[in-house]
Amino acid sequence: MATIDLANRAGNPSKGAPARSGAVRTPYIIGKVIDFADAVTAKGSALAQADVIQALDLPAYTVLLGGGVQVVTAMTGTSTDVTLDIGVTGGDVDNILDGFDFDGASVGAIGATIGVNEPVIIGSTADTLDILIATQTNTLTGGSIWVWAMLADVSPTKNPGIAALQS
Helix, strand or coil: CCCCCCCCCCCCHHHCCCCCCCCCCCCEEEEEEEEHHHHHHHHCCCCCCCCEEEEEEECCCEEEEEEEEEEEEEEECCCCCCEEEEECCCCCCCCCEEEEECCCCCCCCEEEEECCCCCEEECCCCEEEEEEEEECCCCCCEEEEEEEEEEEECCCCCCCCCCCCCC
16 A cells, blocks of 8 residues: 655645645635525515525535524514525535424524535535525515525636746
8 A cells, every 4th residue: 555645735834845835725604695685576476484595605615614604684474383494405405404493593593504404515516505495484574694604616627837946
């Protein structure tokens, strides 16, 4: 059995390379305020249980590391049982949040998962982070939440290597 080192000294100070190099990627956060009144308008009718609202675009070759929501404006409508699942509908629909109690949450309330239960890897096709109306009775006419996700780019790149000293 052999060990083949193709690391090009990246991240290995003992080999004379800096601990960080240009090939190191930093996780980043994206987010957006989702207004449920806008969702009602876009749908053209009342929101219903099992409706899916696409909240954030997730680029291809990305890993979803965590995310969450914060209530910006209180829910409006006559429903007393609105729960939301946040995740990737094509993958794990409630990986970020499972059963967030929107109608019971006050302004400023936060629901978040740092370190998702199972990493969600977005492959060669972009996807979306979705809000699933998991349960609902009566009407949901408004209210808004800040939806955010922590992502890391894992797209394939070509490593240019390390230039020789005095080259």
